[in-house]
Protein backbone atom coordinates (compact mmCIF):
# COMPACT_ATOMS: atom_id res chain seq x y z
CA UNK A 42 0.00 0.00 0.00
CA UNK A 43 1.23 3.38 -0.95
CA UNK A 44 -0.15 6.82 -0.09
CA UNK A 45 -0.01 9.74 -2.47
CA UNK A 46 2.84 11.85 -1.15
CA UNK A 47 0.97 15.09 -1.62
CA UNK A 48 -2.42 13.98 -0.34
CA UNK A 49 -3.62 15.99 2.64
CA UNK A 50 -4.57 14.35 5.94
CA UNK A 51 -7.33 15.39 8.34
CA UNK A 52 -6.06 14.85 11.86
CA UNK A 53 -9.35 15.90 13.46
CA UNK A 54 -10.66 12.36 13.01
CA UNK A 55 -8.21 10.90 15.53
CA UNK A 56 -7.70 11.77 19.18
CA UNK A 57 -4.56 10.67 20.96
CA UNK A 58 -5.14 9.47 24.53
CA UNK A 59 -2.01 7.36 24.67
CA UNK A 60 -0.33 7.55 28.01
CA UNK A 61 -3.06 9.74 29.35
CA UNK A 62 -3.65 7.45 32.26
CA UNK A 63 -6.45 5.03 32.05
CA UNK A 64 -5.92 4.16 35.68
CA UNK A 65 -9.40 5.23 36.53
CA UNK A 66 -8.92 7.62 39.37
CA UNK A 67 -5.21 7.32 39.72
CA UNK A 68 -2.88 9.76 38.12
CA UNK A 69 -1.95 9.28 34.59
CA UNK A 70 1.58 8.27 34.62
CA UNK A 71 2.09 4.79 35.98
CA UNK A 72 -0.75 2.91 34.41
CA UNK A 73 -0.91 4.93 31.28
CA UNK A 74 2.72 4.56 30.55
CA UNK A 75 3.20 0.91 31.24
CA UNK A 76 1.71 -1.87 29.27
CA UNK A 77 0.07 -4.34 31.57
CA UNK A 78 2.39 -7.16 30.71
CA UNK A 79 3.44 -8.13 27.28
CA UNK A 80 1.07 -10.98 26.77
CA UNK A 81 -1.96 -8.86 27.17
CA UNK A 82 -3.88 -9.26 24.03
CA UNK A 83 -6.63 -11.59 24.93
CA UNK A 84 -8.47 -13.80 22.72
CA UNK A 85 -11.42 -12.15 24.16
CA UNK A 86 -10.28 -9.18 22.33
CA UNK A 87 -11.78 -9.82 19.11
CA UNK A 88 -14.99 -10.76 20.67
CA UNK A 89 -15.63 -7.58 22.17
CA UNK A 90 -17.77 -5.43 20.17
CA UNK A 91 -20.84 -7.31 21.07
CA UNK A 92 -20.21 -7.76 24.69
CA UNK A 93 -19.67 -4.12 24.97
CA UNK A 94 -22.56 -3.10 22.86
CA UNK A 95 -24.89 -5.09 25.04
CA UNK A 96 -23.98 -3.57 28.31
CA UNK A 97 -23.73 -0.16 26.78
CA UNK A 98 -27.42 0.40 26.68
CA UNK A 99 -28.53 3.91 26.11
CA UNK A 100 -27.07 6.85 27.88
CA UNK A 101 -23.89 5.48 29.31
CA UNK A 102 -21.52 8.14 30.43
CA UNK A 103 -18.85 8.80 27.94
CA UNK A 104 -16.24 10.40 29.96
CA UNK A 105 -12.91 9.54 28.49
CA UNK A 106 -10.05 9.20 30.91
CA UNK A 107 -7.40 11.86 30.80
CA UNK A 108 -6.81 14.53 28.25
CA UNK A 109 -5.91 13.97 24.64
CA UNK A 110 -2.50 15.10 23.54
CA UNK A 111 -2.71 15.51 19.82
CA UNK A 112 0.64 17.20 19.29
CA UNK A 113 2.14 14.17 17.62
CA UNK A 114 -0.93 13.35 15.55
CA UNK A 115 -1.26 16.92 14.41
CA UNK A 116 2.14 16.61 12.73
CA UNK A 117 0.56 14.22 10.25
CA UNK A 118 -0.22 16.45 7.32
CA UNK A 119 0.66 14.62 4.13
CA UNK A 120 0.55 11.28 2.41
CA UNK A 121 4.34 11.28 2.45
CA UNK A 122 4.18 11.18 6.23
CA UNK A 123 1.60 8.40 6.05
CA UNK A 124 4.16 6.43 4.04
CA UNK A 125 6.73 7.01 6.76
CA UNK A 126 5.02 6.56 10.14
CA UNK A 127 2.38 4.32 11.66
CA UNK A 128 0.58 7.15 13.43
CA UNK A 129 0.19 9.11 10.21
CA UNK A 130 -0.68 5.98 8.27
CA UNK A 131 -3.53 5.20 10.61
CA UNK A 132 -4.78 8.79 10.45
CA UNK A 133 -4.75 8.52 6.66
CA UNK A 134 -6.54 5.17 6.74
CA UNK A 135 -9.27 6.54 9.00
CA UNK A 136 -9.59 9.48 6.60
CA UNK A 137 -9.88 7.19 3.61
CA UNK A 138 -12.41 4.86 5.20
CA UNK A 139 -14.63 7.71 6.35
CA UNK A 140 -14.37 9.59 3.05
CA UNK A 141 -15.54 6.46 1.29
CA UNK A 142 -18.56 6.02 3.56
CA UNK A 143 -19.42 9.69 3.47
CA UNK A 144 -19.60 9.51 -0.30
CA UNK A 145 -21.46 6.22 -0.25
CA UNK A 146 -24.08 7.52 2.20
CA UNK A 147 -24.54 10.67 0.12
CA UNK A 148 -25.22 8.56 -2.95
CA UNK A 149 -28.23 7.11 -1.19
CA UNK A 150 -29.28 10.45 0.29
CA UNK A 151 -28.15 9.53 3.76
CA UNK A 152 -25.91 11.50 6.06
CA UNK A 153 -22.74 9.90 7.31
CA UNK A 154 -21.68 11.09 10.74
CA UNK A 155 -17.94 10.88 11.30
CA UNK A 156 -16.69 8.76 14.17
CA UNK A 157 -13.48 9.65 15.97
CA UNK A 158 -10.81 7.03 16.47
CA UNK A 159 -9.25 7.09 19.93
CA UNK A 160 -5.66 5.90 20.28
CA UNK A 161 -5.07 4.64 23.80
CA UNK A 162 -2.63 2.54 25.74
CA UNK A 163 -3.46 0.08 28.48
CA UNK A 164 -6.95 1.11 29.44
CA UNK A 165 -9.43 3.79 28.66
CA UNK A 166 -12.81 4.74 30.00
CA UNK A 167 -15.36 4.75 27.20
CA UNK A 168 -19.08 5.23 26.76
CA UNK A 169 -19.27 1.44 26.85
CA UNK A 170 -17.30 0.90 30.03
CA UNK A 171 -13.58 0.37 30.50
CA UNK A 172 -11.71 -0.62 27.39
CA UNK A 173 -8.38 -2.40 27.71
CA UNK A 174 -5.59 -3.37 25.40
CA UNK A 175 -6.48 -7.00 25.91
CA UNK A 176 -9.83 -6.50 24.27
CA UNK A 177 -8.35 -5.59 20.93
CA UNK A 178 -9.77 -2.75 18.86
CA UNK A 179 -13.47 -2.07 19.25
CA UNK A 180 -16.27 0.27 18.32
CA UNK A 181 -18.48 1.70 21.04
CA UNK A 182 -21.96 2.47 19.73
CA UNK A 183 -22.88 4.55 22.79
CA UNK A 184 -20.25 7.21 22.14
CA UNK A 185 -19.60 6.35 18.50
CA UNK A 186 -15.85 6.10 18.80
CA UNK A 187 -13.41 3.50 17.55
CA UNK A 188 -10.88 2.56 20.25
CA UNK A 189 -7.51 1.09 19.45
CA UNK A 190 -4.23 0.40 21.15
CA UNK A 191 -1.88 0.29 18.17
CA UNK A 192 0.17 -2.45 19.85
CA UNK A 193 -2.61 -4.72 18.60
CA UNK A 194 -0.99 -4.81 15.18
CA UNK A 195 2.23 -6.18 16.61
CA UNK A 196 0.23 -8.63 18.69
CA UNK A 197 -1.43 -9.92 15.54
CA UNK A 198 1.98 -10.99 14.31
CA UNK A 199 3.58 -12.20 17.52
CA UNK A 200 0.60 -13.94 19.08
CA UNK A 201 -1.74 -14.74 16.22
CA UNK A 202 1.05 -15.47 13.77
CA UNK A 203 -0.23 -13.09 11.13
CA UNK A 204 2.00 -11.89 8.32
CA UNK A 205 1.07 -8.30 9.09
CA UNK A 206 1.86 -5.33 6.89
CA UNK A 207 0.49 -1.81 6.70
CA UNK A 208 -2.65 -2.70 4.81
CA UNK A 209 -3.75 -4.99 7.64
CA UNK A 210 -4.24 -1.80 9.65
CA UNK A 211 -6.65 -0.67 6.97
CA UNK A 212 -8.57 -3.93 7.18
CA UNK A 213 -8.87 -3.77 10.96
CA UNK A 214 -9.86 -0.10 11.04
CA UNK A 215 -12.31 -0.55 8.17
CA UNK A 216 -13.87 -3.47 10.06
CA UNK A 217 -14.41 -1.26 13.11
CA UNK A 218 -15.85 1.51 10.95
CA UNK A 219 -18.08 -1.14 9.46
CA UNK A 220 -19.65 -1.38 12.90
CA UNK A 221 -20.12 2.37 12.91
CA UNK A 222 -21.89 2.13 9.57
CA UNK A 223 -24.11 -0.62 10.99
CA UNK A 224 -24.88 1.61 13.94
CA UNK A 225 -25.79 4.55 11.69
CA UNK A 226 -27.95 2.34 9.50
CA UNK A 227 -29.63 0.70 12.48
CA UNK A 228 -28.41 -2.75 11.44
CA UNK A 229 -26.99 -3.50 14.84
CA UNK A 230 -30.32 -3.08 16.56
CA UNK A 231 -32.33 -6.19 17.24
CA UNK A 232 -29.73 -8.63 16.03
CA UNK A 233 -30.47 -10.79 19.01
CA UNK A 234 -28.14 -11.80 21.77
CA UNK A 235 -26.11 -14.91 21.96
CA UNK A 236 -23.50 -16.71 19.98
CA UNK A 237 -23.44 -19.56 17.51
CA UNK A 238 -22.52 -20.27 13.94
CA UNK A 239 -25.53 -18.50 12.44
CA UNK A 240 -26.14 -16.00 15.24
CA UNK A 241 -26.83 -12.33 14.71
CA UNK A 242 -23.44 -11.61 16.20
CA UNK A 243 -21.63 -13.67 13.58
CA UNK A 244 -23.68 -12.10 10.79
CA UNK A 245 -22.90 -8.64 12.08
CA UNK A 246 -19.18 -9.37 12.27
CA UNK A 247 -19.04 -10.93 8.82
CA UNK A 248 -20.87 -7.94 7.41
CA UNK A 249 -18.24 -5.66 8.97
CA UNK A 250 -15.56 -7.74 7.22
CA UNK A 251 -17.47 -7.37 3.97
CA UNK A 252 -17.71 -3.60 4.45
CA UNK A 253 -13.94 -3.57 4.99
CA UNK A 254 -13.56 -5.31 1.64
CA UNK A 255 -15.86 -2.80 -0.01
CA UNK A 256 -13.69 0.04 1.26
CA UNK A 257 -10.56 -1.79 0.05
CA UNK A 258 -12.11 -1.94 -3.42
CA UNK A 259 -12.52 1.84 -3.43
CA UNK A 260 -9.35 2.70 -1.54
CA UNK A 261 -7.38 4.08 -4.46
CA UNK A 262 -10.22 6.23 -5.74
CA UNK A 263 -11.23 7.80 -2.43
CA UNK A 264 -10.00 11.38 -2.04
CA UNK A 265 -8.38 12.97 0.99
CA UNK A 266 -8.88 16.46 2.37
CA UNK A 267 -7.50 18.22 -0.72
CA UNK A 268 -9.34 16.09 -3.24
CA UNK A 269 -6.39 13.90 -4.22
CA UNK A 270 -6.76 10.17 -3.61
CA UNK A 271 -5.11 9.31 -0.33
CA UNK A 272 -4.00 5.87 -1.38
CA UNK A 273 -2.25 5.41 -4.71
CA UNK A 274 -1.75 1.70 -4.66
CA UNK A 275 -3.12 -1.45 -3.04
CA UNK A 276 -1.14 -4.49 -4.13
CA UNK A 277 -2.13 -8.11 -4.37
CA UNK A 278 0.22 -8.72 -1.46
CA UNK A 279 -1.78 -6.21 0.61
CA UNK A 280 -4.98 -8.12 -0.07
CA UNK A 281 -3.23 -11.40 0.70
CA UNK A 282 -2.06 -9.93 4.01
CA UNK A 283 -5.58 -8.80 4.90
CA UNK A 284 -6.93 -12.27 4.13
CA UNK A 285 -4.17 -13.80 6.19
CA UNK A 286 -5.19 -11.65 9.15
CA UNK A 287 -8.84 -12.54 8.61
CA UNK A 288 -7.85 -16.18 8.90
CA UNK A 289 -6.06 -15.55 12.21
CA UNK A 290 -9.04 -13.96 13.90
CA UNK A 291 -11.66 -16.49 12.92
CA UNK A 292 -13.41 -18.15 15.86
CA UNK A 293 -12.25 -21.63 14.86
CA UNK A 294 -8.62 -20.59 14.49
CA UNK A 295 -8.63 -18.81 17.84
CA UNK A 296 -10.34 -21.64 19.68
CA UNK A 297 -8.02 -24.19 18.17
CA UNK A 298 -4.75 -22.33 18.49
CA UNK A 299 -5.16 -19.82 21.26
CA UNK A 300 -7.96 -21.28 23.31
CA UNK A 301 -8.94 -24.69 24.58
CA UNK A 302 -7.94 -26.46 21.41
CA UNK A 303 -11.53 -27.55 20.87
CA UNK A 304 -13.69 -25.90 18.28
CA UNK A 305 -17.17 -25.22 19.58
CA UNK A 306 -19.36 -23.49 17.04
CA UNK A 307 -21.97 -22.78 19.69
CA UNK A 308 -19.75 -20.06 21.07
CA UNK A 309 -18.85 -18.45 17.76
CA UNK A 310 -19.30 -14.68 17.69
CA UNK A 311 -17.28 -13.59 14.63
CA UNK A 312 -17.40 -16.48 12.20
CA UNK A 313 -14.80 -18.95 11.03
CA UNK A 314 -11.55 -18.02 9.35
CA UNK A 315 -12.93 -19.17 6.01
CA UNK A 316 -16.09 -17.11 6.47
CA UNK A 317 -14.18 -13.99 7.42
CA UNK A 318 -12.03 -14.37 4.32
CA UNK A 319 -15.09 -15.10 2.21
CA UNK A 320 -16.93 -11.95 3.25
CA UNK A 321 -13.93 -9.67 2.96
CA UNK A 322 -13.44 -11.04 -0.53
CA UNK A 323 -17.12 -10.61 -1.39
CA UNK A 324 -16.94 -6.92 -0.48
CA UNK A 325 -13.60 -6.44 -2.16
CA UNK A 326 -14.68 -8.00 -5.44
CA UNK A 327 -18.09 -6.31 -5.64
CA UNK A 328 -17.19 -2.91 -4.21
CA UNK A 329 -20.85 -2.75 -3.31
CA UNK A 330 -22.18 -2.62 0.27
CA UNK A 331 -25.39 -4.25 -0.94
CA UNK A 332 -23.40 -7.43 -1.53
CA UNK A 333 -22.81 -7.58 2.25
CA UNK A 334 -26.26 -8.77 3.26
CA UNK A 335 -25.14 -11.43 5.68
CA UNK A 336 -28.52 -11.31 7.40
CA UNK A 337 -30.53 -12.65 4.50
CA UNK A 338 -28.51 -15.61 3.40
CA UNK A 339 -28.41 -19.22 4.41
CA UNK A 340 -24.92 -19.48 3.07
CA UNK A 341 -22.40 -17.67 5.25
CA UNK A 342 -19.55 -19.17 3.27
Ligand SMILES: [Zn+2]
Nearest residue numbers: 090220246249
Ligand atom coordinates in the same frame (compact mmCIF):
# COMPACT_ATOMS: atom_id res chain seq x y z
ZN1 LIG B 1 -16.16 -6.56 14.90
